[in-house]
Amino acid sequence: MKKQSVFGVLCALCLSGAGHAAELPNAVVLYDGDVRVLEAPGVERVAVGNVEIISATMLKNEEIVVTAQQPGETTVQIWFDDDTRKQLSVVVAKANGYRQFGELKALLSDIPGLKIRTVGRQVVLEGRLSGEYLTRVKEAAKFYDNVLVLAEEQSGAATKADSGEVLAEVQAMLGQIPGIKIKSVGRQIVIDGDLHAVDMSRIDLLKERYPDVLVLAQPMSEFLAPMIYFDVRITEFAKDDVEELGVNWSTSINGPTLAFNADGGTNNLYRGQFDSAGGTFDALNQVVGGAGSHAYWGIASELTSRINLLEKNGSALTLASPRLSARSGGKAELTVGGQVPVVTSSINGPSVEYKDFGILLNIAPQLYGSDQIATHVLAEISQLDKANQVGEYPAFKTRRTENEVQLKVGETLVLSGLVTEDSQSTKEGIVFLKDVPFIGSLFSNRSGKANRTELVIFITPRLMTAGANSPTQQELERQDKMIETYQATFGSIDLID
Known part of the structure; x- marks a missing residue:
């Protein structure tokens, strides 16, 4: 019975000692400058193997404070009040790998193909990168310890794993450019085509993000640039009549109208009938095609119809109706008029310079996308003004407008507001008597006339395409x-x- 009691006390002491030692870890990893507090119930004494690496201090509340002094490895011996001892391995690393991981990820996350991960105390950088990106990764790694750079330079724009992703991104950013060709050849992304200069600048911006994308595209030569032609109509209106008809050039738009008429006698050369295919056209023929007459129909522009009406009434005069053509990025010019010599004097003697007058129109279009046209328009109407000329030097009456506009193909630009007002005054009467003061008005007649006109320019751009x-x-x-x-x-x- 006595032996059993002694055995029980020894077991209790062993379990108590094992319990103190079990509460401490076998190893501790610190970083340079770190402080760790360890709970050690029953601790009596502590010994440090290398005090230059760490320092250990016991507190009265049975805790041990371990402070990292410099990188290295050492051990700590701990004795407890139950005569047990614990050996603790301590490793002091140069830097915190987890902190380095977060910082490097924030610095380098925009590099395509780079993978950042931690292995133990090491931060590993790997992947296939372009030469520019690889240099950037190596420069960033110099400022950190325990960073292993396993990344290597790639020969193409993307690895096999991410070439599809890069191709999709490039197509999403540039796929809408007319004439561009984007394809993947092996691991290389290739951009090809004849493109406008403004689109080439967009590709240059993309190269900053994907420097290894192979760009075979080249600026479009002037011979490959699309042709743009302009239907131009320059018309002068009587200002009062325009206002009475309610023509508002800023709001008038092209709109279809259906017209029909009946004639007493025609032939197929000058009047065309509706096709007898039933439906609406047969109904119109029945209404207007009776009594041996023929019906015709057409689609007309409301704007054009109003101008024609004004011209028939003598209230409008079309000064020019040309069709101008220019390549995208080129220039088209129109001059309808003449030249007048202007003599100028200088130290080398008199010289003659010819001044253009009449209708001057300059258009410089640029096609963007498939249907957007940005154009610079300069329009000038000038005429000789003999009433204000000085000696032999002529004077000019000039109406000029210069605009930068953007239109869709088929839209009509209307330039208006160029108003001219001419006034004339005449006096008639009996010779001598009309000039007598006070009573001269009884023998004379005064008449005056004012003429106000407005110049309106209509410009409609269209693309000149090949084929039908x-x-x-x-x-x-x-x-x-x-x-x-x-x-x-x-x-x-x-x-x-």
Whole structure:
């Protein structure tokens, strides 16, 4: 019985000692400058193997304060009040790998293909990078300890794993550019095509993000730039009549109108009937095509119809109606008028300079995308002003406007507000008597006339395309149809084509 009691006391003492030692870890990892507090119930004495690496201090509340002094490894011996001892391994690292991981990730996260991870106390940087990005990674790693750079330079724009992702990103950013070709050749992203200068600048910006993208695209030469033609109409209106008709040039837009008429006698050359295919056209023929008459129809512009009405009434005069053509990025000029010599004097003697007058129109278009046209428009109407000339030096009346506008293909630009007012005054009467003071008005008649006109310029840009929809092809087809209709009506007649 006595032996059993002694054995129980020894077991209790062993368990108590084991309990004190079990509360401490076997190893502790610190970073340079760190302080760690360890709970050690029953601690009596502490010994440090290398005091230059760490220092250990016992507190009255049975705690041990371990302070890292410099990088290295050492051990700590701890004795407890139950005559047990614990050996603690301490490692002091140069830097905190987790802190370095967060900082490096914030600095280098924008580099495509770079992977950052931690292995033990090391931060590992790996991946296939471009030369520029690899240099950036190595420069950043110099400021950190325990950073292992395993990244290597790649020969293409992307690795096999992320080439599809890079291709999708490039296509999303540049795919809408007309004429661009983006493809993946092996691990290389290739951009090709003949592009506008403004689009080439966008590719240069993308190269900053993806420096290894191979750009084979080149600026579009002037021979490959799309052709743009402008339907221009320069018309002078009587200001009062324009206001009475309620034409507001800033709000008037093209709109379709349907017209029909009945004639007493016509032929197929000058009047065309609706096709007898039933439906709406047959109904119109029944309404207006009776009594042997023929009906015709057409789509007309409301704006053009109003101008034609003013011209018929003598309230408008079309000064010019040209069609100008220019390449995108080029310039088109129109001059309708003449030149007048202007003599100037200098130290080398008199010289003659010719001054243009009349209608001057300069247009410089630039195509953006598929249907946006930015253009610089300069319009000038000038005429000689003999009433204000000085000696032999002529004077000019000039109306000029200069604009930078952006239009869609087919939209009409209306330039207005160039108003001119001319006044004339005449006096008639009996010779001598009309000049007598006070009573001269009884023998004379005064008349005055004021003329106010407004110059309006209509400009409609269109793309000149090849094939059936080109303006030249449409005019040729229209000419062929007129010849066929003429021959079908009057028989086979030799025509000079």
